[in-house]
Amino acid sequence: MFSDSSGHLRQPGYVNGVWCFDPDATEFGKGSATYQSLITLGNLYNGTKDSDKRRQYHELADNIRSQARFPKFKFSLIYRPTFVADNTQGIYYSPQNSLVKMFGYNDLYDIVFGVASDMNTIKMEFDNFRIQFWKSGDYKNMGLGGExxxxxxxxLGYFGHYNGADLLNYMPVSFTLYANDSKYPVFTRYDSVHWWVNGFLPGYGGVSASDIRMIGSITLKNKQMVNSFTKQLPSSVNYTVNGLRVDYDWQ
Structure with missing residues (x-):
């Protein structure tokens, strides 16, 4: 069970051979981002009788626990099957075949992420597509990053659920992150054809999301998509259009 009648996040049980009344608190620590995210999900779970929503909360909670249990990233190794290292920049990122793709994305992830960290996001939805940007100086053990x-x-109707784009809908994308008005980039994700381009720099933290600047590009599939995409960009994003390519500057 995800949540029992006592309101705890997990049924009482053993953690490392020790019986615990609140296993999540014992395993992850009450002050951890993982535990705070699980509390949020527990409240959402207990606040609805909708079985589909409860199933989604349950699955997301299990995913959060699984991610927290993996060892911290080491540059010489693959961080789960989901991330690989760029040792020249000291970052890690997701390859095209990342296992994360099977989970898709919906608004619930942003709710949990927003509780656990300081992040900014913008999203554009049109013609069955959702294109979304994120930036944060506080991805916890992942440091500063962007996506x-x-x-x-x-x-599927719950939480506006979307699938990761299939191969036919991959697009050329890139971005560079800057922090605290510096003219020197923190790192760059160079042009690649992808469905989820991202990068994270462990150990580089303490920067507000509003003090991170993302400059990048996306080449869309047709002129209609260009028009729909740019029409929804907020005033915080400056952009230029060159054919199907949109170059953007998000402060």
Missing amino acids: MGIYTSSG
Whole structure:
């Protein structure tokens, strides 16, 4: 069970051979981002009778626990099957075949992420596509980072769920991150054809999301997509259009 009648996040049980009344608190620590995210999900779970929503909360909670249990990233190794290292920049990122793709994306992830860290995000939805940007100086053990995701509608109604774009809908994307008005980049994710381009720099933290600048580009599939995409960009994003390519500057 995800949540029992006592309101705890997990049924009482053993953690490392020790019986615990609140296993999540013992395993992850009450002050951890993992535990705070699980509390949020527990409250959402207990606040609804909808079985589909409860299943989603349950699955997301299990995913959060699984991620927290993996050892911290080491540059010489793959961080789970989901991330690989760019040792020249000291960052890690997701390859095209990342296992994260099977989970898709929906608004619930942003709710939990927003509780656990300081992040800014913008999203554009049109023609069954969702294109979303994120930036944060506080990805916890992942440090400072940024993301750009391309998703297609799953047809499922809960939390606006989208699937990671399939190969035919990958697009050329790139971005560079700057912090605290510096003219020197923190790191760059160079042009690649992808569905979820991202990068994270462990150990580089303490920067507000509003003090991170993301400069990048995306080449869309047709002129209609360019028009729909740029029409939804907020005033915090400056952009130029060159054919199907949109160059953006998000402060």
